[in-house]
Structures are given as structure tokens and as C-alpha cells.
Amino acid sequence: MQFTKTYTLTEATKKLEHYCAYQERCHQEVVQKLKGMRMIPEAIDQIVGHLIKENYLNEERFAKSFTRGKFRVKKWGKNRIVRELKMRDITAFNIKSGLKEIEEAEYLTNLDELSKKRLEQITETNPLKKKKKLADYLLYRGWENHLVYDKINELIR
Template identity: 40%
Template sequence: MEKKSFTFDEIKLKLVNYCVYQDRCHAEVEQKMREFMLIDEAKDEIILYLLKENYLNEERFTRSYIRGKFYIKHWGRNKIKMNLKQKQISEKLISICFDEIYEPDYEKTLKKMFEDYYSKQLGIKEYQKKAKTIKYLMGKGFEYEKINDIFE
């Protein structure tokens, strides 16, 4: 199948729509641009345009990503941070944006996930229940110290 070729303006519009549909980070936009086999100058021009017009905003992306992954998917900070780093978001920006998670909500979510999972571990010894629950919650990205506090 032949690849359809687009004009520069069509590509620019496609990338605007890509960013409007949901917040994107630079890495996602760069990835999307690879489909259009643009020369570097054209890529740079589009990125600058997206930034200037605020279609591309790394902080806004990071904040909405953190909110979504915590409040909807119930991920802990470690998993969120790891995934943002894969998207080439800086450690500094991640730290700044973690204020999107209200600490009492974080503790409440962790406690609820703990109770739900722990109560379903039947027919095994107490220490196994504890070990499985810790492993599960760490897999969800919660910090070991925070998980351990629940057992105290």
C-alpha cells in the first residue's frame, strides 16, 4: 500500500489535533512525527508552533498524566514516576507536579487497595498474606515505607 503524502500544513494540522485530543509530551509528538518522515527543519518548526500556541505543554501534560494515573488507575508515585521518565519527562518537573496528588487521598487510596487485596488472600498463613499484599501494592507503584506504615 502506498503511503499517502501530506502537505506541511496538513501534517501540522494533524499534529495540532493529536495534541488537542489529549495532552501529549514532546516524546509522543516526536514519535508521531516519525510517521510523516519530515526533515528536521520541518519538525523543529512544528514543535515550535505547538509550543508557542500552547498545544504542547510539558507541565500540563505531566500534571494531567499524574492525576489520571493516580485518581483513575490508582497507581502509586513510583510507577507514575517511572512511566513519566520513559516519556523523557525530567525528574525536576515530575517532583514539582506531584502536588497534583492530595496526600490524604494518596493514603486513603493505598489503605483501601490494601484492605481490598489483603481481605481476598484466603487460606494462607499471615506472613504470606502480608508478603503478597506488599508485593501487589509495590507493583502498583506504592512506596514500601508507606505500605509498611499500614501494617504498623
């Protein structure tokens, strides 16, 4: 017989306060965590309400933090960031707000550095195959089509 811990409303609330204070979370992550703790829907609603009221949970702040992190650390483009935020049920307003965290100049510099670094790693000699490999890589990371193809044509003649 497997024993799973049960939580009182107060214990669960405290646990989720720590969970949200540790790093920014979206509503979906918090609800999943509470379901994993076997909380009933009424308790989940009450705890999420408390976390929002006490400012532990803020989707706009989450969207901004997520955008900054994925852009600066993982070098993701806007398309990938938007796709990932949508998967987390973030509203269009908050997604737009998050994307404002990226400065255009820094965005283009990142694309340039990432393209050049990846190009050095590609061993392909056929220029067409080389272009395709670089394009696939950049598009997967969520960079916009027109930026990707302009950059490839600039780097590979």
C-alpha cells in the same frame, strides 16, 4: 507496492494540533507520531516548535494531567508515576510539579482503600505469604516501601 500518505508541513501541523487538542501529550509522543508520518527532522522541529508556541504542547501541563489521571483512575503510587514520567523524558522540575497535584490525605486514603480491597481478594491463608502477595501488589503499583510495610503490618497481624 505499499502506498503511504505523505503530508505537507501545513497538513501535518493541523493533524498534530488535533492530536494534541484531543488529550495532553508529551514531546516524545508527538515526535513519535511525526516520525510515523515520515516527516523529516527539520519539519518535526518546526512543528513541535509551533505546537509549543501555540500552547498545544506543554510538558508541565502533561505531567500534572498524567499524575492526576494515573493516581485517581489507576491508583498508582508516586514511585510508579515518577518512573513512567521519566520514561517519557519529562524533566525533574515538571515531575515535581506534577506530583504536587496529589494531596497527602487523598494519597493515604487511596493506599488504605487499595490495600483493603486487594487483601479481600487474596485467598492465601499463611500470614507471611499473604503479606508478601499484598506487598508485591502495592510495590508494583508504585507505592513507597515504608508506606506499604506500615500498611501491611496494620492490616495483617
